[in-house]
Amino acid sequence: MRYLLRRLLHAVLVLAGVSVLSFLFSEMSPGDYFAEMRMMPQVSPETIAAQRAQYGLDRPLPIRYARWLQSVARGDFGYSFAYNAPARQLLGVRARNTLLLTGTAVLLSWMLAIPFGIWAAVHRRGWARRAFGVGTSALLAIPDLLLALALLMLVVRTRILPVGGMFSVNVAEMTSLGKLQDLAAHMLLPVLVIVLGTLPALLRHVRAAMIEVLDAPFIRAARGHGLPENWVLFRYALPVAANPLISLFGFSLATLLSASLLVEVIMSWPGLGPMLLEAIFARDLYLVIGAVVFSTLFLLAGNLVADLLLYAADPRIRTEKA
Amino acid sequence: MAADGNQDGVGVQPLLRVERLRKTYAQRHPLSLREHSVTALDGVDMVAARGLFLALVGESGSGKSTLARCIACLERPSTGSIWFQDTDVTGLGESELRRIRPKIQLIFQDAATALNPRFSALELVEEPLRIQHYASARARAEKALHAMAQVGLPPDCAPRYPHQFSGGQRQRLAIARALVQEPELLILDEALSGLDLSLQAQIVNTLLELRKRHALTYLYISHDLGMVKQVADEVAVMHGGRVVERARTAELFRNPQQPVTRALVAAIPEIPCHRPTARSV
Amino acid sequence: MSHDRRIWAIAAVLIFFHAAAIFADFLAPYDFAAQDRGMAFAPPARLHFVDNTGVFHLRPFVYGIKLRQGSLTEYQEDRSRPFPIRFFVTGEPYRVLGLWNSRLRCFGVDEPGRILLMGGDGFGRDVFSRLLYGGRVSLFSGLLAAGLSLGIGLFLGAFSGFYGGWLDDIIMRVSEVFLALPWIYLLLALRAFLPLRVDPADAFFLLVGVIGFVGWARPARLVRGVVLSARERTFVLAARGFGASNSYLLRRHALPPALGVLLTQAALLVPQYILAEVTLSFLGLGVADPVPSWGNMLADLQQYHVLTSYWWMLIPGFALLPVFLAYYVLANLLHQRVKSLVL
Numbered sequence: 001m002r003y004l005l006r007r008l009l010h011a012v013l014v015l016a017g018v019s020v021l022s023f024l025f026s027e028m029s030p031g032d033y034f035a036e037m038r039m040m041p042q043v044s045p046e047t048i049a050a051q052r053a054q055y056g057l058d059r060p061l062p063i064r065y066a067r068w069l070q071s072v073a074r075g076d077f078g079y080s081f082a083y084n085a086p087a088r089q090l091l092g093v094r095a096r097n098t099l100l101l102t103g104t105a106v107l108l109s110w111m112l113a114i115p116f117g118i119w120a121a122v123h124r125r126g127w128a129r130r131a132f133g134v135g136t137s138a139l140l141a142i143p144d145l146l147l148a149l150a151l152l153m154l155v156v157r158t159r160i161l162p163v164g165g166m167f168s169v170n171v172a173e174m175t176s177l178g179k180l181q182d183l184a185a186h187m188l189l190p191v192l193v194i195v196l197g198t199l200p201a202l203l204r205h206v207r208a209a210m211i212e213v214l215d216a217p218f219i220r221a222a223r224g225h226g227l228p229e230n231w232v233l234f235r236y237a238l239p240v241a242a243n244p245l246i247s248l249f250g251f252s253l254a255t256l257l258s259a260s261l262l263v264e265v266i267m268s269w270p271g272l273g274p275m276l277l278e279a280i281f282a283r284d285l286y287l288v289i290g291a292v293v294f295s296t297l298f299l300l301a302g303n304l305v306a307d308l309l310l311y312a313a314d315p316r317i318r319t320e321k322a
Numbered sequence: 323m324a325a326d327g328n329q330d331g332v333g334v335q336p337l338l339r340v341e342r343l344r345k346t347y348a349q350r351h352p353l354s355l356r357e358h359s360v361t362a363l364d365g366v367d368m369v370a371a372r373g374l375f376l377a378l379v380g381e382s383g384s385g386k387s388t389l390a391r392c393i394a395c396l397e398r399p400s401t402g403s404i405w406f407q408d409t410d411v412t413g414l415g416e417s418e419l420r421r422i423r424p425k426i427q428l429i430f431q432d433a434a435t436a437l438n439p440r441f442s443a444l445e446l447v448e449e450p451l452r453i454q455h456y457a458s459a460r461a462r463a464e465k466a467l468h469a470m471a472q473v474g475l476p477p478d479c480a481p482r483y484p485h486q487f488s489g490g491q492r493q494r495l496a497i498a499r500a501l502v503q504e505p506e507l508l509i510l511d512e513a514l515s516g517l518d519l520s521l522q523a524q525i526v527n528t529l530l531e532l533r534k535r536h537a538l539t540y541l542y543i544s545h546d547l548g549m550v551k552q553v554a555d556e557v558a559v560m561h562g563g564r565v566v567e568r569a570r571t572a573e574l575f576r577n578p579q580q581p582v583t584r585a586l587v588a589a590i591p592e593i594p595c596h597r598p599t600a601r602s603v
Numbered sequence: 604m605s606h607d608r609r610i611w612a613i614a615a616v617l618i619f620f621h622a623a624a625i626f627a628d629f630l631a632p633y634d635f636a637a638q639d640r641g642m643a644f645a646p647p648a649r650l651h652f653v654d655n656t657g658v659f660h661l662r663p664f665v666y667g668i669k670l671r672q673g674s675l676t677e678y679q680e681d682r683s684r685p686f687p688i689r690f691f692v693t694g695e696p697y698r699v700l701g702l703w704n705s706r707l708r709c710f711g712v713d714e715p716g717r718i719l720l721m722g723g724d725g726f727g728r729d730v731f732s733r734l735l736y737g738g739r740v741s742l743f744s745g746l747l748a749a750g751l752s753l754g755i756g757l758f759l760g761a762f763s764g765f766y767g768g769w770l771d772d773i774i775m776r777v778s779e780v781f782l783a784l785p786w787i788y789l790l791l792a793l794r795a796f797l798p799l800r801v802d803p804a805d806a807f808f809l810l811v812g813v814i815g816f817v818g819w820a821r822p823a824r825l826v827r828g829v830v831l832s833a834r835e836r837t838f839v840l841a842a843r844g845f846g847a848s849n850s851y852l853l854r855r856h857a858l859p860p861a862l863g864v865l866l867t868q869a870a871l872l873v874p875q876y877i878l879a880e881v882t883l884s885f886l887g888l889g890v891a892d893p894v895p896s897w898g899n900m901l902a903d904l905q906q907y908h909v910l911t912s913y914w915w916m917l918i919p920g921f922a923l924l925p926v927f928l929a930y931y932v933l934a935n936l937l938h939q940r941v942k943s944l945v946l
Contacts, residue, residue, distance in 0.1 A: 017780035257785035
């Protein structure tokens with residue numbers, strides 16, 4: 001129990017650190033949203049000063065940070081000047097979309113990585129090893145950018161799937177099932193690209209973890225006792241291999257979120273990625289900070305889930321003192 | 323193999339004097355507020371004259387290694403003082419200590435970890451000279467080769483790496499490395515424990531040779547009383563962080579006073595075959 | 604081939620790529636900014652060896668192209684006049700190492716012909732030439748940024764691991780914050796807080812700085828780990844016994860084992876950083892037109908009509924493949940080599 005509390009505290013501290021870091025960086029930024037406005041001769045300096053005061057941009061840094069922290073605690077992420085709407089709304093919708101995409105990608109990659117990784121670990125000799133090595137190396141070398149563009153090119157030319165956005169234009173007229181199908185169709189390509197990008201590394205790690213466990217003496221003992229292979233594999237080896245794999249899960253989330261950003265931009269999926277980009281170009285710094293903090297939140301939450309799983313799965317952690 | 327040249331006479335200042343040495347380690351668990359301290363040395367008093375072969379024995383945890391490191395100035399005692407040739411080394415700063423360090427050298431138990439595996443034998447033996455900015459590269463090499471020769475390592479060993487040597491040779495390298503600084507006090511912290519008996523005997527003979535040649539003083543830490551009995555001039559027994567008994571070797575084994583000593587002496591395996599004693603060379 | 608030979612072989616391949624970029628002035632037939640609106644999105648030139656009359660020529664040649672009647676996007680060859688490829692031609696001037704002028708180009712065709720080996724972009728600029736020039740930005744920004752990250756990581760990791768104490772705590776906490784963020788978000792955020800429009804010379808160094816700065820955390824932790832374990836070794840204690848100073852111990856005993864690990868890290872880091880530059884430039888936050896980077900050359904592909912009709916615009920993306928493969932193979936080889944070292 002203390003283990004979990006410690007992890008939670010740690011996550012909160014890191015989140016705080018991230019927010020402070022973002023704020024410090026934003027201080028170094030040479031302009032704010034009103035930089036554009038200042039260049040317009042018809043807007044008087046007084047108006048701009050008043051606007052700045054209204055949004056609290058004229059106060060010193062620690063005060064701005066404190067105010068921001070207070071509003072975040074209330075659930076208010078500030079105001080987006082570019083979109084002319086409360087940031088929270090925007091962040092919420094976009095975050096949900098990113099979560100949908102990344103969540104599905106995470107699920108799919110792990111569902112593929114575990115069985116294939118185990119298979120590769122069991123059949124680690126001969127042709128299987130070569131094929132595995134070459135296959136994963138080849139996939140690893142392909143940058144996500146290229147993969148996304150190339151697959152998009154293919155899909156657009158052949159018109160197999162709808163591309164761009166989450167739904168088709170006429171989604172309002174569809175039945176619930178139709179909407180779901182439409183969503184799935186739009187999700188297929190982005191998820192495929194993300195999964196293909198992260199799968200090779202995952203496969204390698206699963207295989208490596210399994211091999212390490214399968215070489216352990218207690219497995220030999222189990223086999224020596226005449227236990228059937230499947231039993232040995234799934235009831236003995238896999239639970240022990242789960243420990244490093246669960247840690248890997250938390251770790252792989254960062255890569256997944258990064259991969260998803262690019263994919264979202266290229267395939268026009270309305271997630272945090274494209275929003276972050278637009279916010280950057282519009283110099284909408286509060287939105288930028290909000291997007292960064294949100295993505296960190298996802299990451300930390302994912303890590304906490306991994307810690308929970310670890311706690312549940314590994315008895316050694318449960319009985320650890322303090 | 324009892325020593326000669328042991329100046330136990332009145333009026334001669336001892337080379338080493340340890341007074342009321344205490345060393346405690348504080349262990350703080352990062353998340354708890356409890357402070358748990360371990361007392362390794364609990365008031366050690368000891369004197370060693372020049373030229374003496376003093377053995378320090380005791381069971382594990384009696385504080386032998388800690389004492390060795392304190393005397394070699396690798397650890398700072400909590401209280402007490404260590405006098406080396408009329409200088410209180412416990413009070414010295416690092417730069418002043420640098421002048422004293424060559425004179426007190428410590429040979430560790432495991433030569434494999436005490437020698438950087440990336441250094442060649444010559445580089446290893448030379449290293450103390452490099453650190454002290456001794457003369458030129460050639461002078462250093464000469465001195466190093468000379469030291470190696472004294473411990474029985476021929477010059478063609480010089481370019482080889484530690485993993486290419488045997489355990490006994492590695493320990494000789496460590497001794498050569500200590501010798502190259504012309505020390506006056508050599509502390510051997512269980513330095514021969516990992517070696518087989520014949521090797522131990524060989525190295526001990528070398529040590530005795532060197533003592534004669536360089537007027538060295540030895541502090542020989544061991545838990546092997548069999549070897550101690552044959553080699554040391556005097557024996558000091560440690561228990562619970564203090565020296566509980568001290569006597570000349572023959573006397574100690576004949577008439578152990580303290581219960582601890584008696585237990586240690588009794589534990590020596592006796593091979594019930596005919597003498598002479600193992601004078602293996 | 605022995606292990607070390609393989610390492611050198613792969614290194615040679617990588618050096619070849621980088622050399623091609625450095626000598627872009629010579630190897631590329633055209634300057635990276637040289638436009639020809641009449642050849643906007645021209646397809647890659649077809650090399651011919653047999654002319655209209657069926658005669659075989661040893662020297663390949665190309666035909667001029669012009670837009671097909673009634674089409675705005677399709678080209679056809681104008682077979683009236685062949686342009687043989689010549690070598691060591693005079694092209695647009697450039698400066699060698701910034702010292703002296705030259706006009707010598709590796710190959711080209713006579714005016715008014717234009718040889719676009721990999722086709723033309725929206726402004727009719729030669730993709731092949733821009734690929735070579737773009738390599739300068741993309742390949743070297745990755746290399747330099749990796750150097751920066753590793754440098755910072757080495758410095759901080761060494762201090763952190765060796766001296767410990769509160770310095771170590773602070774550095775570790777800060778590194779955790781950096782590692783907590785998905786790196787593209789961190790990269791974009793940092794880029795966001797810097798001026799949007801930078802001229803190309805500054806842009807390059809800005810990119811190197813941002814990318815390099817973002818990635819210091821992992822190398823630092825790696826170095827710290829190695830230094831920490833080395834610090835506990837008996838031979839370090841022994842060296843202290845000889846009067847070694849802290850800086851000596853760091854230099855001669857604690858850091859050397861870290862270098863092997865760092866080298867392997869470097870081989871893994873460089874492709875990531877090249878990708879970072881390419882991504883930033885692709886998104887419009889890196890090097891700007893007309894200076895080519897493999898990233899901004901791909902940016903046009905965000906328009907669907909370009910994506911579907913002009914496949915050669917994807918070539919800069921494909922150029923990344925051999926580079927990445929080479930680096931990964933190198934990393935693998937180095938990893939095995941370092942593992943076999945003692946310590």
